[in-house]
Amino acid sequence: MRYLTLLMLFCGIIANAQITENETDTLSTVLDEIKVEVAVKKKIATDMKMAVSVDEFLASSDQISFIKRGAYAWEPLLNNMSTERSTLTIDGMHVFGACTDKMDPITSYVESNNLSSIDIKSGQEGSMHGSTVAGSIDLKRKSTPFGLDKKWNGAYQSGFEFNNKQFFNMGNASYSGTKFVADASISYRKAENYSDGNNTEVKHSQYKKFNTSLGMAYKTGELSSVRVDAIFDVAKDVGFPALPMDLWLSRALITSAAYKQLFENGLVRVWDTKIYFNTVEHYMDDTTRPENLVHMDMPGWSTTYGLVSKANLQKNNLSSEIQLNAYTNESVAEMRMYPQDRSKRTMFAYSWPEVTTAYAGLSINNSLDISERSRLNFGGSLGYNYNHSKYVEFNWIFHPGAPQEKSRILPSLHAGYQLTIAQFDFSVGGGYGHRAPSVSEGYGYYIYNSFDRYDYIGNPDLKNEISYEVNASAGFKNEKISIQAKVNYFHIDNYIIGKILSLGSPMNYQSVGVKGYTSLDYATLFNFSLNASYQITDHLHWKGLATYARGMDYNQNNLPFIRPFSYQTSLHYHYKDFHFQTSVNGDFTQLNYSPEYGEDETSAYTIWNISFDYSFYIKKVKTTFQIGAENLLNEYYSTYADWGNIPRMGRNIFTSLKINF
Numbered sequence: 001m002r003y004l005t006l007l008m009l010f011c012g013i014i015a016n017a018q019i020t021e022n023e024t025d026t027l028s029t030v031l032d033e034i035k036v037e038v039a040v041k042k043k044i045a046t047d048m049k050m051a052v053s054v055d056e057f058l059a060s061s062d063q064i065s066f067i068k069r070g071a072y073a074w075e076p077l078l079n080n081m082s083t084e085r086s087t088l089t090i091d092g093m094h095v096f097g098a099c100t101d102k103m104d105p106i107t108s109y110v111e112s113n114n115l116s117s118i119d120i121k122s123g124q125e126g127s128m129h130g131s132t133v134a135g136s137i138d139l140k141r142k143s144t145p146f147g148l149d150k151k152w153n154g155a156y157q158s159g160f161e162f163n164n165k166q167f168f169n170m171g172n173a174s175y176s177g178t179k180f181v182a183d184a185s186i187s188y189r190k191a192e193n194y195s196d197g198n199n200t201e202v203k204h205s206q207y208k209k210f211n212t213s214l215g216m217a218y219k220t221g222e223l224s225s226v227r228v229d230a231i232f233d234v235a236k237d238v239g240f241p242a243l244p245m246d247l248w249l250s251r252a253l254i255t256s257a258a259y260k261q262l263f264e265n266g267l268v269r270v271w272d273t274k275i276y277f278n279t280v281e282h283y284m285d286d287t288t289r290p291e292n293l294v295h296m297d298m299p300g301w302s303t304t305y306g307l308v309s310k311a312n313l314q315k316n317n318l319s320s321e322i323q324l325n326a327y328t329n330e331s332v333a334e335m336r337m338y339p340q341d342r343s344k345r346t347m348f349a350y351s352w353p354e355v356t357t358a359y360a361g362l363s364i365n366n367s368l369d370i371s372e373r374s375r376l377n378f379g380g381s382l383g384y385n386y387n388h389s390k391y392v393e394f395n396w397i398f399h400p401g402a403p404q405e406k407s408r409i410l411p412s413l414h415a416g417y418q419l420t421i422a423q424f425d426f427s428v429g430g431g432y433g434h435r436a437p438s439v440s441e442g443y444g445y446y447i448y449n450s451f452d453r454y455d456y457i458g459n460p461d462l463k464n465e466i467s468y469e470v471n472a473s474a475g476f477k478n479e480k481i482s483i484q485a486k487v488n489y490f491h492i493d494n495y496i497i498g499k500i501l502s503l504g505s506p507m508n509y510q511s512v513g514v515k516g517y518t519s520l521d522y523a524t525l526f527n528f529s530l531n532a533s534y535q536i537t538d539h540l541h542w543k544g545l546a547t548y549a550r551g552m553d554y555n556q557n558n559l560p561f562i563r564p565f566s567y568q569t570s571l572h573y574h575y576k577d578f579h580f581q582t583s584v585n586g587d588f589t590q591l592n593y594s595p596e597y598g599e600d601e602t603s604a605y606t607i608w609n610i611s612f613d614y615s616f617y618i619k620k621v622k623t624t625f626q627i628g629a630e631n632l633l634n635e636y637y638s639t640y641a642d643w644g645n646i647p648r649m650g651r652n653i654f655t656s657l658k659i660n661f
């Protein structure tokens with residue numbers, strides 16, 4: 001029987017499996033893990049919209065905010081910290097964007113129809129995939145279990161959004177045999193410029209995105225399987241209204257091959273090893289902007305090879321997960337300047353002088369069940385980070401004699417205690433961890449930041465950023481009401497940020513000076529969130545969310561991109577196959593802004609959204625139709641994190657159709 005359960009577990013249909021008490025004991029490691037995953041697994045859809053982009057989905061998390069440079073490829077901020085401070089992975093694989101201006105966070109290389117869930121971990125709890133300060137965001141791809149009763153599954157989605165004339169078509173299908181499974185997806189989105197709340201067209205905000213993925217797994221034995229996966233993504237003609245240039249073409253190929261072995265008994269229960277390769281190319285284009293008299297081509301390339309191997313262990317009431325991460329990345333970005341006539345090139349430079357980053361680290365997470373009501377989680381990681389700059393002469397211009405190679409040891413530790421008393425639950429925890437500077441922070445050369453209008457220079461000798469963190473949560477839950485409060489506080493030594501350099505002159509005629517990445521003595525960050533929900537009647541459900549954050553440097557100056565007090569409240573009503581939802585969200589005035597980093601005070605705003613959907617069946621095929629409006633009152637606004645205060649989209653009526661077969 002246990003054997004059978006393991007098989008079913010292997011097949012991943014544990015959510016539906018019937019498990020008796022005894023078996024739960026012996027299998028609790030793996031089961032717990034999967035149960036947790038099932039519990040947190042949300043559909044890639046928000047309360048308001050069933051066909052969302054990955055960005056829109058992430059935005060529904062209380063831990064994520066965004067820097068927006070336009071309508072496409074928003075930069076996710078975790079715990080109000082920029083992407084350098086978090087680990088972003090796709091199924092544990094490291095992928096690095098190829099744009100010096102952050103036009104391509106790796107969330108832009110997937111599509112909602114090839115993901116099953118997004119796993120967000122805060123602070124050092126996220127150190128499983130490598131060293132971090134803010135935490136980790138892991139994008140989990142769809143992976144169909146073996147031997148489902150229903151062999152073929154799939155969905156087709158199409159829709160139109162009126163504000164920017166966005167038209168999308170997305171299809172995905174999966175096959176589940178006893179020995180072979182496959183998942184495939186394809187999607188295409190095309191949008192024109194959007195209009196703001198004053199009905200003014202925001203120029204250069206169009207985009208086109210094509211994405212396709214294929215995954216296949218074959219069962220090599222009763223308890224083992226091999227799997228290969230690939231994602232191919234192309235974005236073309238993407239406008240970035242907040243930047244002085246657009247994206248002509250961006251392409252990514254993300255591939256992996258994995259071997260998974262389950263064990264019936266013994267200490268090790270699951271062992272999963274994957275090798276991967278991904279390559280990203282990125283070509284910007286500023287010839288679309290007539291105001292540019294001098295043009296600059298700024299192509300970038302990023303290539304990564306890696307290995308991730310993980311084992312799940314179980315002994316009595318202790319379960320552990322051990323993961324080995326190793327990767328090597330090469331990032332190159334060029335800058336070629338020329339007047340209107342392309343043949344007369346006047347300047348060439350490497351903005352990323354072919355920088356290699358190699359990382360190897362071992363991480364462990366343990367979960368010890370102290371009693372039925374309490375649990376201790378603890379773990380850590382130890383990483384080795386190596387950098388090499390091929391064209392080090394570019395780094396020597398501002399940092400003469402800086403070493404061409406640099407090695408760093410990156411330790412991390414964390415612990416947390418969870419307690420459940422009746423309908424209440426509490427947790428407290430702490431963490432400590434280092435991170436290495438990013439390629440731009442360490443080796444960037446004249447990377448123009450259009451937000452504060454400075455050219456940024458990296459410093460190869462920057463110290464590790466060191467984070468000390470405490471966190472706590474308290475919650476209450478019964479059949480009708482749930483409420484949860486979460487806080488965390490980070491004290492970050494050697495906080496890396498750009499400071500004005502007295503030497504050096506700007507290269508770009510738009511820039512006002514040169515900033516060098518420097519370590520501040522320290523900075524502090526505080527995040528608070530309150531989540532509540534109430535089942536008013538069987539058909540009526542209310543949800544609310546409020547967040548507050550504060551970030552300051554050692555001189556009590558404000559840090560940039562810290563979200564002001566924000567709120568969201570929604571009502572959801574359903575009757576038979578009809579659903580109606582409405583939500584109101586907004587930010588308060590940004591009082592704690594940072595003029596030093598190009599911020600000004602951003603006013604408060606409130607947005608009202610509604611949507612309505614209806615599901616019907618034709619034979620066994622479920623079809624859902626949705627219509628809704630975002631920013632119904634057509635408010636003109638921009639948020640604290642809109643690059644250059646570009647206005648957000650005005651009223652947007654959206655429609656979509658989804659067919660599940």
Ligand SMILES: [Cu+2]
Nearest residue numbers: 099101103284
């Ligand atoms: Cu770019």
